[in-house]
Amino acid sequence: MSSHSVLLKQQADEIAISPSKIVCIGRNYVDHIHELGNDVPDEMVVFLKPSSAITDTLHSEVGETLHYEAELCFMVKYGRFSAVGVGLDMTKRELQGKLKKQGLPWERSKAFDGSALFSEFIPMTSAQQDWCFQLTIDNVMTQLGHQQLMTYQPNAMFAAITEFMSLNDGDIVMTGTPKGVGAVSANTSFEISLWPNVPFEIFETALSGEKSMTQLCGPAMLVKQWQAV
Numbered sequence: 001m002s003s004h005s006v007l008l009k010q011q012a013d014e015i016a017i018s019p020s021k022i023v024c025i026g027r028n029y030v031d032h033i034h035e036l037g038n039d040v041p042d043e044m045v046v047f048l049k050p051s052s053a054i055t056d057t058l059h060s061e062v063g064e065t066l067h068y069e070a071e072l073c074f075m076v077k078y079g080r081f082s083a084v085g086v087g088l089d090m091t092k093r094e095l096q097g098k099l100k101k102q103g104l105p106w107e108r109s110k111a112f113d114g115s116a117l118f119s120e121f122i123p124m125t126s127a128q129q130d131w132c133f134q135l136t137i138d139n140v141m142t143q144l145g146h147q148q149l150m151t152y153q154p155n156a157m158f159a160a161i162t163e164f165m166s167l168n169d170g171d172i173v174m175t176g177t178p179k180g181v182g183a184v185s186a187n188t189s190f191e192i193s194l195w196p197n198v199p200f201e202i203f204e205t206a207l208s209g210e211k212s213m214t215q216l217c218g219p220a221m222l223v224k225q226w227q228a229v
Helices: 030-035 093-101 154-162 200-208 213-217
Strands: 006-010 013-017 022-026 045-049 070-077 080-089 116-118 132-137 140-146 172-174 189-195 222-227
Touching: 070 132, 070 140, 080 154, 080 172, 080 189, 080 222, 132 200, 132 213, 140 200, 154 172, 189 213, 200 213
Parallel strands: 022 172
Antiparallel strands: 006 013, 022 045, 070 080, 070 172, 080 116, 132 140, 132 189, 189 222
């Protein structure tokens, strides 16, 4: 597999896909907006990462300490979201803050090489919705997201993006991150997991810490692990 590719599982095979671009949705979870002290935008926030951003190495530092953002991700095929995965949007938070204060684009803090990490992608069905994903760091739940918390739902995201930009087969859309972002420490273990069809009340139980997602929903449909360097 190329260093700038992701894996798409098709039946018993895995094929390497090189997306032409990664489209990222910013500020899609209200709690995360408040967490960073940002304003709620009037319209969907969109920015891009190039395919060169894709890596499987989780760096704790690239010029400055990096911050993690766990996200639900979709792959485009046949003119629609056809496969699902999870990923990490890596951010130079200090640089991002400086750019925002100056009213400048975010690319230097978001689109650098090594800023996008992904699980494999799995074809999804129309019956799958209410996606829930969890990030643990050293086995401690750090982020927990649910589709119903997203300001823009998948169909709305796809429609808004394609109003002004073509989405090609293999392109990936990262849908934003819930609260709980933070700095990456070297030698820590990251694990991100994904479950479909999770009722919101079950998500709230997991969020309260009463029970884990695995206890509530069983084994995850997707699990991806990284060791930070």
